[in-house]
Amino acid sequence: NQSALSDTPLEFIVEYLLKAKEIADRNASVPEELRCNLQKALDIASGLDMYLERMSSPESEPLAELFKKTVSHEWNKVYEDGKTMFRLPKECITGHVEGQFLKMLVHMSKARKVLEIGMFTGYGALSMAEALPEDGQLIACEIEPYLKDFVQPVFDKSPHGKKITVKVGSAMESLKEFARAGEQFDMVFIDADKNNYLSYYTFLLDNNLLRMDGVLCVDNALFKGTVYLNDTTDQNGLTLREFNQFVASDPRVEQVVIPLRDGVTIIRRVPYSPEMDAQNTVTYDEVFRGVQGKTILSRLRLDGKVAYVTGAGQGIGRAFAHALGEAGAKVAIVDMDKGKAERVTQELGLKGISSMALAADISKPEDVEKMIDSIISKWGAVHIACNNAGINMNSASEDTSLSEWDQTFNVNLRGAFMCCQAAGRVMLKQGYGKIINTASMASLIVPHPQKQLAYNTSKAGVVKLTQTLGTEWIDRGVRVNCISPGIVDTPLIHSESLEPLLQRWLSDIPAGRLAQVTDLQAAVVYLASEASDYMTGHNLVIEGGQSLW
């Protein structure tokens, strides 16, 4: 029985067109032209949902299982057996396309914490959870205890199920609990009892349960078309109509209604503007509205910037390249070993980051010139220069050969100087640039027990190079800073000679562990971004406290 299934405006349109077509087919006096037009309307309407299904990304296996399990379950019997408080219609499941839509919203809003009001069999919850990061969290409010037991086995089969917590009970009571605990959500999906939509909405906004720039999504905005039909008597339809009207005239928010299935409204808080504030209670300065209207996290973004990283084929340099690329920059991957540089370029490509691989030995002036020329000829600028390549050889000072000293200095200090100078010349012409040199904790303390005079001295030189250039060029827009990592867990330190020193090092580090390359990534993004424009000649030490002991 088709009418029992119709649940969305489109499904009703198809249902009525089918009926009209049947009548027309039975009645010989209906003109062929009318029949033909009816058929065309029917083709368009009846093909739409199927086409959306086919062209949207397929659902995961656990979602497909949830769908099957839901539509084949005997909900009437469950109700008659007293296992649920309400008769739950299987049609209230979100389904494939809307599930993918919610999942996309979670991705696009970069939500980490989501609230769903009205879980049913968890289709929407699991769809959204699939887009959350590993440590993301989704709380699904559901009044029927039966449903928690129904969904848990399927959640357990999905790698994303552990992100979901089902909160059984009245959603309004749960909201009050969240407010008392000071919880906030990045995204909220309202899809429970229609008569409470307005209470949920006002409570969420009044108690700041939705974080700044958060997304509020509301299901059934069209309620089978009843929200705009003149002859509506359906109580839920009238309630939704009132709710939509309330949102439409609420000056705190802006919203769009999308005719996806039974209608979805996406709502966000309107950003503050002085015109909204009659009493002028706000100091409307850059602190309030952000520098150039950008919040602090957007000021860390590097979109449109051109960067290079030397020694980017592995270890710290590779981590820097990924970080700068993730923040929006195009990155030239520079390494002595072209193959390694190319592998990192491929990695970045897989993440949608533009990059190029360059082979260069930065101890050679001609290689440094060529590196800068290649970047300029491809991308037309150099905004961010990460002079990271370095070498370390160990020897007792009385045995350190001049060749070891020269090699170390040629890469670590002379090479860094040549890179700073070549990039600096371009940046001074541009009137803007950020140079970030990799120094070392060894510029401050004398790491022990390994002996590395040339390395320590060269890295102390990198700090002085940074300080001098940083003060000389800042008034022409070029900032020069350096990062001093402590002992970093890279393949280099797992060599035969260094491995035995590990325990000794660990006992010298207040943090109790070595640095991971990922511990350094935020620093390079900060120093590369406009957020650090007033910082120059600085040595940013990241060593788990080791230099303080």
Ligand SMILES: C[S@@+](CC[C@H](N)C(=O)[O-])C[C@H]1O[C@@H](n2cnc3c(N)ncnc32)[C@H](O)[C@@H]1O
């Ligand atoms: C439309 S279904 C939700 C569909 C679900 N979002 C999905 O993705 O399939 C509505 C659900 O809200 C639940 N519900 C109704 N009133 C509620 C309330 N006051 N508190 C919590 N849940 C409620 C119902 O038991 C039902 O499972």
